[in-house]
Amino acid sequence: MGLYQMFHYIQRKRFAEKARNRPLSQQYFSEQIAQHHRIHDTEFLVIDCEMSGLKASKNQLLSIGWVTIKNLRIVNASCKYFLTHSETGTGDTTKIHGLMESNIAGATSIASVLLILIKHMQDKVLVFHHAPLDIAFLQRAALHHFQCPFLFSYIDTLNIEQHRLQLQGKHGGLRLAQCRERYGLLSNNQHNALADAYATAELLLAQASYLGDKKTLTLKSLRVHSTCHWKKAH
């Protein structure tokens, strides 16, 4: 058993009973997507979150955007973008994202956004650029609202890029725009969760195209991971 299967096994063992008959139950009672699954036949959900800071314990999710990839093509109609409630102020990152507290009025509650997300995650592999940060916030929110964490497979475009540069013996920036530039993808000035999710999706297509024959590539070549959360909610 590799780490990929083992992580999945550990988290499942830890939370399966808690998840039973709750919104997350399907994630705990369906098969893990195999590492040798062809990416051409895999559906991906590319996600980007914006937070009020970098610490999941202190800061809040402000917005979330996602888009799906199917047959290695971005499905333009699948774009979704939500602003979420924040109980405290918006913190320090408001300048970066151009999000003001006034924008956040009229936003959707985190719980309902998470419920929609659960539906869209089903049978998909998640994609993030710099996964640990977004995942920390998502898991914290899931624990808070559903008393158990998400269980999913995911890939990290930053991780793919880092590995590629290592293999080539090169150094280079790993920020989203820097990675995209290496594939001739232009940066846009828009900076919100959906635009960044979209930009990450394009980056993944470019990376996949460079990794080998699209027809035979598997999830393993995209360095697929599983979540492995075993700490209880406090």
Next chain:
Amino acid sequence: MVSEIGDIQNFLSHHPLFKHLPLSLIEDASNAIYVAFDKAGANLDIFSNEKDFDTGLIIVKTGSLELRSPDGSLQDKLSAGDYLICAELVEEERPAIRSLEDSLYYELTSPAYSRLLSLSPEFAQRCQNHLQTMLSEHLLSIETQQPALRSNERAIKNATESEEGHSFLLHRYVRDHMSTQLVFVEPDTTIQQAAQLMRDHNVTSLLVRAHENNETLVGIVTDRDFRTRVLAEGKSVDESLQHVMTRDPITIAESSLLYEAQTKMMTSGIHHLPVLRDAEIVGIITVSDIFRINNVEPLSLNKAIIAAKSVADLKKTSDKIPDLLVTLAERDTRPSEIGEIITLLYDGITKKLIALAEKNFGAAPCAFAWLGFGSQARKEQVIGSDQDNALIIARPLSAEEALYFSRLSHFVCDGLNSCGIPYCNGGIMASNDKWRQPLEQWKSYFSTWVEERSPKAIMHASIFFDMRLISGDTSLAENLQHFVLNQAQTNTIFLALMSGNALQHSPPLGFFKNFVLENDGGHINTLDLKKRGTIPIVDIARNYALANSIKEVNTVARLNKLKETNGMSSDFATSLIDAHEFIAGLRIESQAKQHKQHSQVTNYLDPASLSPLLRRQLKSAFNFVKQAQTSMKAKFGSGYI
């Protein structure tokens, strides 16, 4: 959820194929788009059945793609903004598509493509035009192998040509043709007052607003209403308008196409439509506005030229010619017709100047012929074409007589220059002693040039093949023309030399290769449409005409005659005519635009200003000219011996 105007929607609303669609259809289209990426050298899986949808159309966002026919020959290259209509390809015709550089491209699903076709006539028209260009390009490329297929091409062409009559309404917008002179009245205005207002403002309709301070449109009243609802029903002219006006009139948005306006008027049986920008009334469009678009009347300028009494009068009239060009170009007049109209006016100016000279200096001591060369001879003049002219005199002259012709020639050439036909840089003008000679001298000039065979001599000799009498003695001009054609035709080496001369101007194909591969366009220079585009075609037509002793001088006329006499294959000639008309058309359009923007009128064009569609067409026209040059070289040989 927050609604977003996505990148793709934004991209589509600026793309030539989609930008005219209403927002709702652009939204529909963007929801049916899939985005894919392929690295340089990869093969695209557009036609694979391993995906959930059939691709109707692909559009390149960044990068470039290469299309190869099933037999492996290069079919086309697509760069940013270019597209391929996959839905219309039968299975055997599907090209292999490979990406030449890292490419991001959009796929529109086949059902969405069909929906757009059925919902937007303009989209359908644009796709049709595109497919037709693709088809002729494709057929040209296989011309030598499969002549049988060419009849299809012609059939399609004839079919679309017959539709040209109303297709111009598909490309024009209400806002460009509406009248902005609006006269508002209130509902309590009397019929009498209203009729007086119409007369005073010279309008055929009045807009009725709620109050003086409230521009909400409550009705419209037209001259026809007065006829049918007032006179015919015997109403008093003191009654107020509200009893005869049409309430809540049908309106149209200023961004609508003319054909929509026409359809609206026809289906509701009305002649006037108020035009709205958002909720505000900005103009009115009438049935006669639509009729007027196709109605060309350049002859008033010609009348003014004939009536002119001085050089100043002529100048006043000639100053209006650039405006005429703009009008003609906007009315989609055929480029060859525009050339003829402009030449006709310049001919008139020349004739008038000669008549004025004879009035000033007295009658000429002997017969003479004023010749026009180059574009004037070919009836292909545009704004800024310089003068090329010469004088044949019936006999050798005394010193005093020579002075008379010198004064006459200077008067005419100076006059032409002040009328916007600049002096010739090469000095080919009757005011130059060398170009004002007795008939016998002209003949010996020509023989010497043919013998000498230097590039400059050949250049001079070639001028005489595009020659036309503008004013004076017909027999002098015919005598010289006959002599020249005889000399040329019996001299095969001369034809080879002419062909070599013609090959000096080649279409800028390398230029387009760069164009395909460069996205930024920063280092693309402008393109000389005359030197690179029309001259090569003019040269080809002239050489073939010479070899077949065809007397016609106009390029299109030469090619038509060559077609008739089998001097050139009929498809070859037709394609050259099309290429010539297309390039000449671009040149005229670009000049009209320059004139409208008050910048200097030139032959230069910035290729970046062209839509991807036009760029493709220009590319294919250049490609064809290049092919034609190659076959000319094979036929006549080339170069100097």
